[in-house]
Amino acid sequence: MIRGRVAFSGAIHEAYPDSLGVRLADGRVCREDEVVWLSPLETGTIFALGLNYAEHAKELAFSKQDEPLVFLKGPGSVVGHRGVTRRPEGVAFMHYECELAVVIGREAKNITRDNAMEYVAGYTVANDYAIRDYLENYYRPNLRVKNRDGGTVLGPWFVDAADVADVNNLELRTLVNGELKQHGNTRDLVTDIPALIEYLSSFMTLSAGDIILTGTPEGVVNVNAGDEVVCEIEGIGRLLNTIASDADFNRV
Incomplete structure (x- = not known):
């Protein structure tokens, strides 16, 4: 459904x-x-993966990590389809990140990758904006970069896992003002979905409604106020979002 x-x-x-x-x-x-x-569902904890496509890590000049690079996002970061995301005044590099969002369907603890997909309820599309100006290092990497109000767009649809034939072979695309800028496929994930569930559930309990943002492919470019950004994932949906300025948000 x-x-x-x-x-x-x-x-x-x-x-x-x-x-x-x-x-x-x-x-x-x-x-x-x-x-x-x-948001197409009431979200629980949101886990976001950094550098989970090798070519994207290469384009940002980051080396591979021994473990998945994961950080948490607060509920205030979420906005829905056709929503507006603010670009702060004075930043040099703000970019979209088209990501497959995996929704957990039931409590999961100490799950092995062999049965991890049994705990997936379904999927949606995410556009998880980042401001590279704010990135510090791996120890303090992503609070201002990734937890800004309205900086994570989810939707428009939640698609049941049973309705997705092969989640390991889905095309991802991002268009800015109608021009294709980003293209990738979930087969290129560095750490795949079963491994992510195994890793996270090995030290914490996952709950129904928790969301794992699985990372973005290469092809991120700067976006500016007024830009329309569309993230598409094959069989999951087409997520539209607009960038606005501080002035649009009455910040100046």
Whole structure:
């Protein structure tokens, strides 16, 4: 099943794809721009992977790590499909990151990679923006880079795991103002999904609704206020987002 969450006419609705836009659970059909898109699920802990595609690590001049580079994200970082993300004044390099988001379906502790996929409920698309100006080092790497309000876009749809034939062979693409800038495939993950679940569950308990952002391929470029960024993952969805300035957010 493919489903999402939207706000419309003063209420939050479960929503489904429709040829005319989006169909609410009560049967009403709306255009995409008539609703406010929310994260397609109530998120738990968000785990984000850094440098999990070898070519992306190479383009940023980072060497391979002995263990997955993982950091946590707060709930305030999440915004939905068609949402707006702020680019702070004065930064030199802010870029998108198209990522497959893996949603945990039930409690997982000390899971082996052999049965790890049994704990996956489904998938969505993530665009996890980064500001490279703020990156310090591996010991203090990503709080300002990755936990800014509205800097992580999720959606539009949650797709059940059973509806994805081969999660290890999905095309990822990012377009900026309609121009293809990023292209990759999940087969190129350095640490694959079963290994990530095994690693994380070896020292902490994963819960239903937790999300693992699996990393982004090469091809990140700077984005500016006014840019429209679209992240697409084959069979999962097309996630649209717009960059806005400090002035748009009444910050100056």
